[in-house]
Amino acid sequence: MKKLFLFLLxxxxxxxxxxxxxxxxxxxxxxxxxxxxxxxFFSIDTNNVAASLDSLxxxxxxxxxxxxxxxxxxxxxxxSVVKYVGFFKKDYQNIYAASQQKIPSFDNYKxxxxxxxxxxxxxxxxxxxxRAIITFVGPFDGTANAITASGVAIGLQSYLGKDFPxxxxxxxxxxxxxxxxxxxxxxxxxxxxMKGIIEDMYPYKGTGRPLIEQIVETGKxxxxxxxxxxxxxxxxxxGYTQKQLDGCFANEKNxxxxxxxxxxxxxxxxxxxxxxxxxxxxxxxLGPASPGFIGQFIGWQIVKKWMDxxxxxxxxxxxxxxxxxLFEESKYKAN
Numbered sequence: 001m002k003k004l005f006l007f008l009l010x011x012x013x014x015x016x017x018x019x020x021x022x023x024x025x026x027x028x029x030x031x032x033x034x035x036x037x038x039x040x041f042f043s044i045d046t047n048n049v050a051a052s053l054d055s056l057x058x059x060x061x062x063x064x065x066x067x068x069x070x071x072x073x074x075x076x077x078x079x080s081v082v083k084y085v086g087f088f089k090k091d092y093q094n095i096y097a098a099s100q101q102k103i104p105s106f107d108n109y110k111x112x113x114x115x116x117x118x119x120x121x122x123x124x125x126x127x128x129x130x131r132a133i134i135t136f137v138g139p140f141d142g143t144a145n146a147i148t149a150s151g152v153a154i155g156l157q158s159y160l161g162k163d164f165p166x167x168x169x170x171x172x173x174x175x176x177x178x179x180x181x182x183x184x185x186x187x188x189x190x191x192x193x194m195k196g197i198i199e200d201m202y203p204y205k206g207t208g209r210p211l212i213e214q215i216v217e218t219g220k221x222x223x224x225x226x227x228x229x230x231x232x233x234x235x236x237x238x239g240y241t242q243k244q245l246d247g248c249f250a251n252e253k254n255x256x257x258x259x260x261x262x263x264x265x266x267x268x269x270x271x272x273x274x275x276x277x278x279x280x281x282x283x284x285x286l287g288p289a290s291p292g293f294i295g296q297f298i299g300w301q302i303v304k305k306w307m308d309x310x311x312x313x314x315x316x317x318x319x320x321x322x323x324x325x326l327f328e329e330s331k332y333k334a335n
Contacts, residue, residue, distance in 0.1 A: 022230045025118035031131065032114050034106050037063060038137040038156060042096045046089060049082045063134055063150035070146075071138045071155070088139075092157075095166065096137045099156035103186055106135060112190035112232075113152070119228045120197060123315045127201055133193075140166065141175050145192045147200045152193050159186045179281040179292065183239055191236050194228045195221075202319045209323070211273040211295070212265040216323035218277065219299020223307065224315055226300075238300075239279070244291035255286065255298060256334035298334075306330035 037060060044052035057064050068074045074084040103109075110133060117129055132151030138144075144158035162182045166172060172181070198221050206217035225237050235242050248255065259265055259276075267273050275283060280292025291297075306326050307313065313321075 023119075023122060025115075025122045028118040028121050030114045030117045030121070032110065032117060032133060033131065034110050034133045034135070035060070035063075035151070036106070037067070037134050038096060038099065041067075041136070042089060042093065044085070044089065046086050049085050050078070053081070053085065060134075060150065063148060063153070066146075066148050066150065066153070067136060067138070071136065071143050071153075073139070073142065092137055092139075095157055095160075098160055098164065098166075099137055102160050103135075103156055106133070109186065109189045112229075113193050115231075116190055116194045116197075116228045119230070120194075123224075123227060124201065126316075127197075129197070140172055145196050147196050152196065154189060154193065158184055159189055161185060177281065180279065188236060190229060191225070191232060194225055197228075198224055206277075206323070208268065210266040210268050211259070211276060212327050213323040214273070214277045215295035215299035216302055216327050217299070218293075218296040219301070219303040220319055220321075220323070220326075222296050222300045223303045224319065227315060238291075238296065239293070240291040240297075243289070245297075247289060248291065248294070248297045251286075252298075252301060253334040255294060256332075258286065259298070301334070302327055302330050302332045305332050 040056060040059065044056070053064070060067075068081060068085070069076055072084065072088060074081045113133060120127065120129055130147065130151040134148070134151050134153045135156055136153060137157050138155045140157055142155070143153070144155040146153045160167070162178075162184055164184070167176065167181045167184060176184075202221075204217065204221075206214040209217075222237065226234070229237065234240075235245055238245060240248070264273060264276070275285075275292070276295040278293060282288050282292055283290045283294045286294065303318070303326070306329060307318065309330070
């Protein structure tokens, strides 16, 4: 496979991005409550865990089960649950304390998510959005964000800041390398929340498809995320650093040419195309300065091209559009 070794980042980029046409959604009412489950959980009496769990079950009748069995991974047997909860509370007491120091109030993040939900209601009026945000502290190697029957569940253990000491341990670094843990910042909360909503509405079905269809599918999701969080930085939505994002725009033609010249567009072999559609520290064939998951960037540009030609298409129609047909109709040519 021919390799493109240089991913130029030295080009001075003059931004010519069109100003986003942001609809006025201020009149859309969103009733979203925040439940700080972690406060109640870490207040339980370890000398009487069973009774404390009974009290929690009254306040969180649905989420407590999700937390115990899906997030903590406890065995659904009374004695095992009591022991597991006692051990976890002791082991993660310092993490809980750090989460309360890092995020003492959830008000700002609630406002960001409510803003996203206003756009969600505007673009997807038929979607029944969650009515609550439930914050929790769970295992580092467990669930960080989830859409549950109780609402949007947000694991604060994943938003303590990229330099948080626990993230530097060898075990955590093995689970979450630095290119992932650098995103463990609170400003990613609303982005990850809305990504979860998009996945809830449209579960990803691109696995096994040719590369071009997979990158268009990821591009569709990024386009929708951009619409739901129009004021949020593109670096947060893509997960790229600013230099990586600038490099993508500067080298869009080179990236596209690389896919074409190496006959990758209709390739389905995961070992050959996985690096372009999965997260990673970089894209090896494009050089160490490139971002991982570079397929989403090209897919995003293809979708923008198609949407520019189909301005009356709604976002639900976009998400239901066949990715192969979208690509062909876009007549995409990299700048």
